[in-house]
Amino acid sequence: GAGVSQSPSNKVTEKGKDVELRCDPISGHTALYWYRQSLGQGLEFLIYFQGNSAPDKSGLPSDRFSAERTGGSVSTLTIQRTQQEDSAVYLCASSPDGGRANYGYTFGSGTRLTVV
Amino acid sequence: QQQVKQSPQSLIVQKGGISIINCAYENTAFDYFPWYQQFPGKGPALLIAIRPDVSEKKEGRFTISFNKSAKQFSLHIMDSQPGDSATYFCAARPQGAQKLVFGQGTRLTINP
Numbered sequence: 718g719a720g721v722s723q724s725p726s727n728k729v730t731e732k733g734k735d736v737e738l739r740c741d742p743i744s745g746h747t748a749l750y751w752y753r754q755s756l757g758q759g760l761e762f763l764i765y766f767q768g769n770s771a772p773d774k775s776g777l778p779s780d781r782f783s784a785e786r787t788g789g790s791v792s793t794l795t796i797q798r799t800q801q802e803d804s805a806v807y808l809c810a811s812s813p814d815g816g817r818a819n820y821g822y823t824f825g826s827g828t829r830l831t832v833v
Numbered sequence: 834q835q836q837v838k839q840s841p842q843s844l845i846v847q848k849g850g851i852s853i854i855n856c857a858y859e860n861t862a863f864d865y866f867p868w869y870q871q872f873p874g875k876g877p878a879l880l881i882a883i884r885p886d887v888s889e890k891k892e893g894r895f896t897i898s899f900n901k902s903a904k905q906f907s908l909h910i911m912d913s914q915p916g917d918s919a920t921y922f923c924a925a926r927p928q929g930a931q932k933l934v935f936g937q938g939t940r941l942t943i944n945p
Binding site: 748826 | 874
C-alpha cells in the first residue's frame with residue numbers, strides 16, 4: 718500500500734482482556750518497529766523486526782507484551798491481560814532498510830487503546 | 834539510561850516569527866538525530882535529520898543546529914505559519930542500534 722496501515726484505529730477493552738493490534742507495513746520495507754505513545758509523552762520503543770533476523774524485543778515492558786511478524790510483512794502486537802496503564806497510542810513504523818542508511822521511518826496513524 | 838530531553842513542552846509563536854525547539858542528550862554514542870512532526874490523529878512524519886559530523890542543516894524554512902560539545906541540537910522554523918502548528922519530536926539513534934530514543938515532544942501553536 719501507499720502507507721503504513723494499522724488496525725483497528727481505536728480499541729476499547731476491559732481490564733484483563735487480551736488485545737491484538739495489526740500493522741501492515743509499506744510493501745518492500747524490510748524493517749518494522751512498534752512504539753508506544755502515552756498521553757503527553759514521547760514515543761517509547763517496544764520492538765524491532767528486520768528481515769529474517771531475530772527481533773529486538775528490548776523495549777517490551779513486560780511478558781504480557783509480544784509481537785510477531787509473518788512472512789516478513791504484517792505484524793501483530795499482542796497484549797495479554799491488559800491493564801489500565803497499557804492505555805496509549807500504539808504506533809507502527811516501517812523503513813526500507815534497517816541498516817546504517819539514514820532512512821526515516823514511515824509511521825502509521827496508530828491504534829488508540831483504552832483499557833477500562 | 835539513554836535519554837533525550839526536549840524543551841519547551843509547549844510554545845506559542847506569532848505568524849511570521851521564529852519557532853525554536855531545543856533538545857539535549859546525555860549519551861555521546863548517538864549517530865543520527867531526526868526531527869518528527871505530528872498532527873492530531875496522525876503518526877509522526879520525518880521532517881529533517883542531521884548527523885553529528887555536521888553543525889547545521891537547512892531544508893526550506895526548517896533548520897537543525899547541532900552542537901556536539903554541548904550535546905545539544907535544536908530545530909528552528911523560520912517564518913512560522915499556522916500550518917506548522919503540530920507536535921514536534923526530536924530523536925536520537927544509539928550507535929549500533931536501530932531504535933530511536935525520542936524526546937517528550939513540543940506542542941507548537943502558530944497564531945495567525
